[in-house]
Amino acid sequence: MEDLSRFIENINHKTRLSPENMGRLMSAFQVVKVKRKQLLIQPGFVAKYRIYILKGAFHSYVIDDKGNEHTIQFAVEDWWLSDYNSYIHQTPATQFVEALENSIILQIDHQTEQELKDANLELATLFRLMAEHSAAYLARRIVSNLTQSAEERYNDFVAKYPKVVQRLPQYALASYLNMTREFLSKIRNDKVRKKVN
Amino acid sequence: MEDLSRFIENINHKTRLSPENMGRLMSAFQVVKVKRKQLLIQPGFVAKYRIYILKGAFHSYVIDDKGNEHTIQFAVEDWWLSDYNSYIHQTPATQFVEALENSIILQIDHQTEQELKDANLELATLFRLMAEHSAAYLARRIVSNLTQSAEERYNDFVAKYPKVVQRLPQYALASYLNMTREFLSKIRNDKVRKKVN
DNA sequence: TGTTTTTCTTAAGCTAGTTCATCGTTCTGA
């Protein structure tokens, strides 16, 4: 049996649910084990699930016309993840969602989520807050992309998620930060050299 | 009196409201006239209003450490606008929201919106859908920034919003598309030359 | 445990996009 205390805390941190609603919510999710490199979402298929990570790490990415991979999003323990456009609008996905480690997730399918949203005000509020927080987070990321240099974006990411950085493959972090892996390698090693001198 | 038919349509397009809820929603907004160059939101102040544009055009922008202006968002007729982080979390804004033309807007203040969200499921659903659509839109923009070249971003913008382009100052569009005004000027004129040949 | 595959580093050459400076044009507000 998995430990769901942090999941419950995550929900309660957004809005207080009655015991009945919390129970209803909990039973709407199913626990799934996922092997490293396994794909949860693939371009062309509609994203059926919204995912919460109990253990492990994922990234979502697209592959552009030239065949280059671009990481759109990371997620580790206690983060939510999906192909947002595909899940919300129930249209074919454009992103891959892939496990970076052997992982354990909770997933809720779109239909069930819809029923919860329509069930009562408390549950509707929960999902409204999730969407609002997502939008606010994405807006901050756009500002960062428009205003910061590659090195600043890297420094900020390290400052914000020092533990996460060590678990991510460098090529995925580089493309998430909108630079090549080679350039990220250079930034990191220039930094080390400065410290030594 | 302003014509609110397109506003009503905008709402109905998201979710069907009962006549009572539509009335309640409508009376929560106030009509405001705004002069060109007037600021609706300024860094340091909490964004009090969510804005719907009846007539006119706005952009939101930040000013970075070096004093450079970066347009974050445009909005014309029938678009919604605010400093999303500031409005949702009621924290001090980081963005300016400025009228590009003499405009007429509808605005709802955060407190009133909160009351509507808490009033009943139908209104809660409306605001949930607005947040979900915002998040999905922002996610698409992030993908575009990560995968496209400057010229591709420009071409896509023109293809999507051909009418809007003509109303925007070029320097604002350039920074929205994450390039300098000079480079956008070059892209445009290279394009003209190609057509001539 | 060894071998295969994936990831990371380094460096040289390159280019998409920037910076700076100047000039012509178009607003705009009094």
Next chain:
DNA sequence: TCAGAACGATGAACTAGCTTAAGAAAAACA
């Protein structure tokens, strides 16, 4: 209606970040 300010075009010099290539290190897995 006109003077000042804001905006856009252009070109030359520059640079942040990319490409390519090849070897070293690390991780995966049989």
